[in-house]
Amino acid sequence: MQPEWPEEIHKELVAVGVRVVGYVPDAGHKRLIELCQADKNMRAVPLTTEEEGIGLVAGAWLGGEKSVLLMQSSGVGNIINVLGMVQVCRFPLAMIVTMRGEQGEFNSWQVPMGQNTARVLETMGVAVRQAGEAQTVAGHVRAMLLKAFEAQGAEAVLIGQRVIGIKSFQEQRSQ
């Protein structure tokens, strides 16, 4: 059975009128990316690196549109410097980050960034919400979107590896 949280996130994005979705693919975001691509009211924008997403979000906000970014925890390392602009200009920022380097990680190279994702974000002024259970994801996303767009906050929801449930090369391959 397909997990329901990607559908629930998509509904939250629709509810607040998100029009631009920047992403660097992650296996954990596969379903949500498909939902956003299929949504005629959303522009799904594949990025070559997560850093581009910060420029995209800021530019879209200057033009009056709401956007979100989807990335994997490793991608957080690629946006550190440009988060300075988010902080100085108080651009609304809503990021949905799927975690690697936690429970069940099979690739040791994912661990250093995964272990420090929340710390890096908080150090650069981004408030972090940890969604460790599937049923908490939508609520965290709703709260993040509200704060980002109503209070010009910079926020990220980190979706735990236990929620995503990828445990081996074999399982990832078969996705």
Added chain:
Amino acid sequence: MKLHRREVVKELLRDRKDLLVIAGLGSTAWDITAAGDADLNFPMWGAMGQAAMMGLGLALAQPRRRVLVVTGDGEMLMGLGAFATIGVQQPANLTVAVIDNERYGETGMQHTHTAYGVDLAAVATACRFKHSITVTSEVDKVRELAYRTPGPNFAAVKVLDEKLPLVLPPQDGVQLKDRFRRAVLGR
């Protein structure tokens, strides 16, 4: 090379009407300010490498208005992936103009990669920009791209490596953002 960057940018922004302008950090932010600070200018003071992506986000959000990114060769080189990302989205209202002095102007005039023949216009073409040119004199061609030609468009404008007096825009990021949004959205 004989073009002066301040004259090029002033000519690009002449009679700009509701043209939306993003400028990359450093010299190009000073250039657009020297041409006249305006609410529809967003001069960047940081986030090097993101000017073209700011332009893309803005162009997607405001498809009926023309968006011009004015940035430097060093700034563009830091975000080459933006060419590919813009090429996928094909925003018809976006033009990226690189004011190319082949130098890092704020840090001691060190050569950038374009000084060694790296061809940004060729990168833009390879990334599916509709029109991509390098000019050493004809600024009117860049104006044509920025104001009329369906894009995405790219222009590298080769200019002299002058060291010029700073003409600084407001630095407060919230002020720059809010004034831009008010001017675009009326709120």
